[in-house]
Amino acid sequence: MINTTNGMISTSSSSTANPQSPGLKTYFKTPEGRYKLHYEKTHLSGLLHSAHGKTVTQVTLAHLKDKPAPSTPTAPTSSFSASSGVRSAAARLLGAGNGSRALSFVGGNGGSKSLSGSSRIGSLGASSSSNSITNTNFDGKGTYLIFNAGDAIFISDLNSQDKDPIKSIHFSNSNPICHAFDQDAKDGHDLLIGLISGDVYSVSLRQQLQDVGKKLVGAQHYNKDSSVNSSRCTSIAWVPGGEGAFVVAHADGNLYVYEKNKDGAAESSFPVIKDQTQFSVAHARYSKSNPIARWHICQGSINSIAFSIDGTYLATVGRDGFLRVFDYSKEQLVCGGKSYYGALLCCAWRCSTFFYTVACCLLRLKSILFPQIPSLLFDIEYSKFLLNSIDAKYILTGGEDDLVQVWSMEDRKVVAWGEGHNSWVSGVAFDSYWSSPNSDGTGETVMYRFGSVGQDTQLLLWDLQKDEIVVPLRRCPPGGSPTYSAGSQSSHWDNVSPLGTLQPAPSMRDVPKISPLVAHRVHTEPLSGLIFTEESVLTVCREGHIKIWIRPGVVESQSSNSESMLSTSSKDKPLLSSKVGSSSYKQ
Amino acid sequence: MHQDAHEFLNFLLNELVDILEKEAEAAKADAAETSSPSEKTANGPKNPQANGVLKEPLVTWVHKNFQGILTNETRCLRCETVTARDETFFDLSLDIEQNSSITSCLKNFSSTETLNAEDKFFCDKCCSLQEAQKRMKIKKPPHILVIHLKRFKYIEQLGRYKKLSYRVVFPLELKLSNTMEDADSEYSLFAVVVHVGSGPNHGHYISLVKSHNHWLFFDDENVEMIDESAVQTFFGSAQEYSSNTDHGYILFYESLGASSKS
Ligand SMILES: [Zn+2]
Numbered sequence: 001m002i003n004t005t006n007g008m009i010s011t012s013s014s015s016t017a018n019p020q021s022p023g024l025k026t027y028f029k030t031p032e033g034r035y036k037l038h039y040e041k042t043h044l045s046g047l048l049h050s051a052h053g054k055t056v057t058q059v060t061l062a063h064l065k066d067k068p069a070p071s072t073p074t075a076p077t078s079s080f081s082a083s084s085g086v087r088s089a090a091a092r093l094l095g096a097g098n099g100s101r102a103l104s105f106v107g108g109n110g111g112s113k114s115l116s117g118s119s120r121i122g123s124l125g126a127s128s129s130s131n132s133i134t135n136t137n138f139d140g141k142g143t144y145l146i147f148n149a150g151d152a153i154f155i156s157d158l159n160s161q162d163k164d165p166i167k168s169i170h171f172s173n174s175n176p177i178c179h180a181f182d183q184d185a186k187d188g189h190d191l192l193i194g195l196i197s198g199d200v201y202s203v204s205l206r207q208q209l210q211d212v213g214k215k216l217v218g219a220q221h222y223n224k225d226s227s228v229n230s231s232r233c234t235s236i237a238w239v240p241g242g243e244g245a246f247v248v249a250h251a252d253g254n255l256y257v258y259e260k261n262k263d264g265a266a267e268s269s270f271p272v273i274k275d276q277t278q279f280s281v282a283h284a285r286y287s288k289s290n291p292i293a294r295w296h297i298c299q300g301s302i303n304s305i306a307f308s309i310d311g312t313y314l315a316t317v318g319r320d321g322f323l324r325v326f327d328y329s330k331e332q333l334v335c336g337g338k339s340y341y342g343a344l345l346c347c348a349w350r351c352s353t354f355f356y357t358v359a360c361c362l363l364r365l366k367s368i369l370f371p372q373i374p375s376l377l378f379d380i381e382y383s384k385f386l387l388n389s390i391d392a393k394y395i396l397t398g399g400e401d402d403l404v405q406v407w408s409m410e411d412r413k414v415v416a417w418g419e420g421h422n423s424w425v426s427g428v429a430f431d432s433y434w435s436s437p438n439s440d441g442t443g444e445t446v447m448y449r450f451g452s453v454g455q456d457t458q459l460l461l462w463d464l465q466k467d468e469i470v471v472p473l474r475r476c477p478p479g480g481s482p483t484y485s486a487g488s489q490s491s492h493w494d495n496v497s498p499l500g501t502l503q504p505a506p507s508m509r510d511v512p513k514i515s516p517l518v519a520h521r522v523h524t525e526p527l528s529g530l531i532f533t534e535e536s537v538l539t540v541c542r543e544g545h546i547k548i549w550i551r552p553g554v555v556e557s558q559s560s561n562s563e564s565m566l567s568t569s570s571k572d573k574p575l576l577s578s579k580v581g582s583s584s585y586k587q
Numbered sequence: 588m589h590q591d592a593h594e595f596l597n598f599l600l601n602e603l604v605d606i607l608e609k610e611a612e613a614a615k616a617d618a619a620e621t622s623s624p625s626e627k628t629a630n631g632p633k634n635p636q637a638n639g640v641l642k643e644p645l646v647t648w649v650h651k652n653f654q655g656i657l658t659n660e661t662r663c664l665r666c667e668t669v670t671a672r673d674e675t676f677f678d679l680s681l682d683i684e685q686n687s688s689i690t691s692c693l694k695n696f697s698s699t700e701t702l703n704a705e706d707k708f709f710c711d712k713c714c715s716l717q718e719a720q721k722r723m724k725i726k727k728p729p730h731i732l733v734i735h736l737k738r739f740k741y742i743e744q745l746g747r748y749k750k751l752s753y754r755v756v757f758p759l760e761l762k763l764s765n766t767m768e769d770a771d772s773e774y775s776l777f778a779v780v781v782h783v784g785s786g787p788n789h790g791h792y793i794s795l796v797k798s799h800n801h802w803l804f805f806d807d808e809n810v811e812m813i814d815e816s817a818v819q820t821f822f823g824s825a826q827e828y829s830s831n832t833d834h835g836y837i838l839f840y841e842s843l844g845a846s847s848k849s
Contacts, residue, residue: 054820342761424758508771524825526754
């Protein structure tokens, strides 16, 4: 009977998509079809402590190639494993019937508010029983969402419809603020976590999932007790193909390079920065200590960093409004430029997943076949290959001028401004899975799709016609003669600036403008990021609510079996109630 | 009713102008009395009625720092005549929206608005009330740009004023691109007046002021140094019901004139 009552509660909790935001639509239209709200993921807000400072949620997508081994042996007698067994059945069912889930999910979206309180009870219960979570089954894809909120890191199963995370890791001294995952990491440590205190951890995601506790396990600790740098971590990234090297950006304008196989205990010291305004790189004196290098990049915070997919270039954006692109191995500034005004908050490279896979394979091959050759020649040839064959040519940035900037590596300047956000742009990403409907491979009309999210709670999608942006803008203001009176300025605009120089902020009239294809209010809170996956677009708000918007094609292909799935699940009462039974156990 | 900081600012600036004008007049009168008749004659033709109604308005330091000029363009939809009227301002009062930015509020401020129904425009050419399109442009950006967020709004359904706690983000640097000048004028934030409180009838003011590259927090007799990043805690609340009641109300931006005109 308990099962039944709790069952109702839990059902309502999972179907009440937006208890606090009934005004939001659960779909948005694009020329290729509807994107539908599929799942939502969130954390257990009642348990969050923000005593260590306010945090903004970021999400990392992680693919664990194999299923984690269950940490608890299956014992049919215990209610725990019995319920989890049903959960696995439910999960399998759901995995097969994505369409049906989407339907029932959408249907329950306007759910009654009175039940939202009970959903909280459910969430609380779930968190208090984190010892059961490691046994939660997923549909075999092994894709997880890692996100931070308050003093915790949460791990959710992307492909389950469970709203609550399957694992929470709490930090006692400081709040986690940024993270990164490398699916090809060797020796297990694949997840990086940076804290407000400046501390950095590397851990094995699998090990966290297998552990029953709420603490980080098996962690390597860097910058312990802020011994190297005491300012907050702002962004963290694995060096692609870097064999365990990673970089951490800090709020004081410094970026540190670490190597995870180096002894974390021996910590490096670096000379005092002579000129805060100048870019400088210092290397650690002892080869065994971490970090191995410090890059002083700018005055004020580095807000976000991103590697080009092959690791050749590192882009940084910061408080000073500048995008900077470095040749990572040469430790040199290649190019960069200032925002229209205000800080830049986010950046992303154009990357194609196909070529990414090729690139990763080549890099692995190289390290396997020629481990003794750290051959620069290979890397150079390889970079050329990448540069010529893929579109590592564009960088997106967003910031406090409400603009989405498209930066061209070829031209070393801004080639388009996207106007459409009503507040700061907090996340940008190219949709590398999207292919232009009329693209025939000839490259005549190459189009790119990208997305942006802002503090205006909106998701915007953009199409970028290559022809539009390669040709420099030569239009006249409406009803007037061209007013390029400041001749030096416009000639400056046409020329490719010399290598290693930073461009000043362009004038409003000099940059071509583009408008969004779609603008959709996706959350009630300001947004902090977005991720494109093969099946969906993920949006996340600052407070840690994640929404998964399924692509139009995905829903259509599965709608045929969704009806049968729907009828099965509605008929199959025991399944439903016992599925919920597992959450009742949690309490 | 609460003591409105924006009203006070207006009062203060206008009072200062009055005082400065009176002082200047007194000085002029003094000078007129002591000056020799020959000098007076020499100046005569230029300013025939020095003490009369046609005198030039005095440009005080208040004007030099705070005054900007707006052009209010109205286009009659019947005869297409554009009527442009300049008006001076000491501050811009902006309507605000939830989860927006100052940039967006400024854009809305100068966006085109249609005057119709109850709100028609009297066209001098048509000699009647006509539908019209109106827009505001900044003709001369002020040296110090004061932005007042309209957080206290009369809600007709409630029959009373309400405080809008909306989250309106303001950058530390700002450009006005909707000006009639050639270059985009660039500004830097140097002070914020914050209203603390949930309603229009009570509350408290605190202020943030940037001085010698440090941000200072003023709360009555309590003055503290704060980090630049703390400014963003006064943007407002993304949700209507929030425990956060400290909201940026008046923003002071200073022109970086020299660098913008390069
Ligand atoms: Zn008329």
